[in-house]
């Protein structure tokens with residue numbers, strides 16, 4: 001295939017992924033709207049909360065099912081719930097595959113071939129791919145089924161932002177970006193970004209659920225009632241952040257400075273992008289501290305996690321709008337990041 | 343109990359597990375153990391008022407506050423907050439030019455910002471204060487914990503609590519086996535990955551009627567945590583040394599020119615506060631050429647890649663020429679800096695320097711040589727200034743305008759087609775008068791002070807432009823003189839920097855990462871097994887406690903329970919007593 005064909009393939013695959021994410025989101029919405037009318041206890045737990053408790057003493061599942069006093073849902077409703085839950089998952093997998101094709105062919109379309117991480121458009125489509133892939137990978141392990149609608153919605157929005165505002169034609173890497181450290185640094189930054197995004201979603205839901213519980217209206221129906229318990233949300237969030245933090249540390253404080261040192265002569269330059277990445281790092285360090293500190297655990301930690309994602313995505317996209325002094329470009333005047341405010 | 347667990351805002355830990363989606367065992371995993379070694383001490387005292395204390399107690403109280411986890415948290419947040427202005431407001435040390443522009447644009451804010459050191463946030467007293475407090479807090483936090491860890495490491499795990507079913511994560515079952523058999527099996531299973539304590543010595547355990555096995559694992563988590571925090575100190579120190587004693591400077595060198603490493607040769611220079619110019623390494627080098635691969639065809643036509651600046655250097659060229667070190671050569675490229683001793687030289691930019699001669703009306707050469715023009719766009723349309731000092735006051739000649747590497751007229755408009763110098767062309771305005779070069783006020787070589795200058799016009803009053811191609815000469819109006827454009831040279835922008843002890847910082851971050859991995863992924867955990875006779879057989883109770891608050895203990899419990907079952911013996915399935 002020629003470079004041009006690869007480029008077309010990439011663009012088409014992004015479009016396809018977007019459409020399929022949208023369908024997956026619809027399927028999730030139907031699933032959850034069907035669940036709205038059904039009391040939580042009446043549906044097999046596997047629909048909402050996949051095997052987070054797998055391996056637990058077998059008595060546990062029995063206890064819960066046995067205690068469900070509510071009337072079982074109608075056969076058709078149950079069918080609808082299961083059907084659309086599965087459909088949504090399948091669609092998400094398909095969309096993720098198309099997304100991957102888009103990312104890879106974007107790299108193959110460049111001459112010479114390269115990693116598809118040369119500009120904001122490429123960062124964004126790859127970053128959002130990592131979010132979906134992370135969700136699919138961890139879904140079973142941490143029982144993340146409840147995250148489905150949110151992940152598909154967020155990724156869909158990110159793809160739309162990428163296509164509508166950030167798109168830029170394929171160009172060879174500017175000289176400063178042309179280094180093995182690009183692969184190492186950007187890959188780790190992207191993986192951490194994906195993880196922190198998933199962690200942020202979990203923390204946000206923690207807050208939502210905590211609020212719902214405080215209002216004492218302990219609803220028996222709907223989305224919030226079907227979220228895992230606060231403790232589980234807190235734990236899942238911590239685990240995801242605990243994975244993301246060392247990766248981010250490596251990206252921002254080790255591989256980044258080494259590369260910066262090679263390309264721009266100083267390993268830490270207080271460049272706005274660096275500062276912002278450092279702020280993100282400190283906020284997440286604070287999150288980890290908060291989880292171990294009385295009075296900060298739980299709610300405040302979750303808030304810190306949200307501040308963390310906010311700084312993360314601000315750095316990712318916002319810095320390019322607000323700061324004009326960022327050195328993240330080759331000094332000859334050609335911006336490495338082609339996004340400009342005006 | 344430690345202060346933490348009494349706190350009313352404790353979040354999920356004290357709230358009972360609610361909601362049907364919660365398994366009975368998952369509600370309380372974040373419970374912290376009652377173990378002083380795992381908690382910093384400060385939180386306990388914060389409700390006491392300072393007024394009630396003697397001076398000594400007050401000092402102690404202050405110290406506790408400073409080294410408490412909560413203070414660390416607040417300091418971390420302050421550090422993050424304090425770093426924000428630096429990423430929004432232009433910083434002098436990062437981009438002096440932008441800062442100057444900003445100051446000019448905001449005359450009212452500038453004095454206030456100046457007073458708050460907002461143009462050099464990372465060198466400001468208040469930033470240093472946060473940084474120092476955090477360091478003190480870190481030391482105060484780490485040292486006591488190191489001692490505690492050191493003492494605690496060799497101790498046996500504590501005995502099993504009396505009533506295991508009170509713990510949040512537990513299971514129990516009855517079996518027909520003797521308690522001793524179960525306990526021995528438990529000890530055997532747990533030794534693999536736990537440090538053990540048992541109710542009776544190993545030889546007697548098998549015959550015990552009522553006993554316990556207590557296992558502990560994951561003590562390295564705390565070691566990892568300590569290593570991480572110590573390494574943060576190492577990084578802070580290394581970074582401090584690097585930025586205090588190091589320097590960073592930039593120079594624009596026209597190809598063919600040499601550079602020797604002394605202060606006067608730099609165009610801009612940013613030293614650390616304790617930098618000593620006498621310690622600069624005495625190297626010198628000459629850039630011989632500059633090559634760019636311009637993409638000649640295809641959709642990316644005109645873009646540049648593959649920058650190379652071949653140079654020769656000597657590691658020492660001070661003093662007598664005979665003592666100079668031998669000459670070596672190096673091909674300087676982006677991402678491939680040249681290292682001489684502890685100093686590194688980087689290629690970070692390039693551009694064009696048209697070679698121009700300016701003569702006055704009598705034919706005297708006022709100015710001759712390559713003039714650095716700064717690129718204004720990615721296709722290297724460049725802007726520059728020529729300042730030719732006249733032989734008499736008021737007869738200075740100034741030129742200002744654009745250089746086009748590949749000039750073309752498209753629909754009558756001048757256009758620069760690409761960055762390669764295929765058709766180099768100058769288009770300048772000419773001025774005569776007083777450039778103000780002798781006033782003693784330093785001037786930028788890239789700007790002309792036109793206060794004392796008069797723009798030259800054609801005799802008919804129309805606009806006059808110096809439009810020149812290579813090897814052309816043009817006469818200025820009014821018999822003011824002539825300008826000749828001989829050709830073009832490349833210039834390279836080099837950054838030269840020295841960061842002492844950079845390896846210390848690198849070592850620090852790598853160690854920090856290793857410590858962090860240990861601290862986040864090692865799960866400290868205690869597991870207890872109790873067995874005693876009861877009516878109808880032996881009652882076995884198993885409980886586990888996760889001390890990191892990150893673990894899901896249900897699978898752990900079931901593995902332990904499984905391992906206690908003898909082969910396919912008909913032991914009862916474990917059941918919850920919750």
Ligand code: HEM
Pocket residue numbers: 284285288289292380382409410411412414418476479480481482483484567571574858861862890
């Ligand atoms: C530059 C400053 C600091 C940074 C970047 C930092 C970072 C971190 C990180 C990332 C963790 C998480 C590791 C884990 O969960 O085990 C952690 C844990 C911890 N930090 Fe810090 N820290 C800093 C300063 C301090 C200070 C000043 C104290 C003392 C008050 C402190 C006490 C602790 C403690 C006790 C833990 C363990 C929490 C637990 O047991 O889960 N840290 N720190």
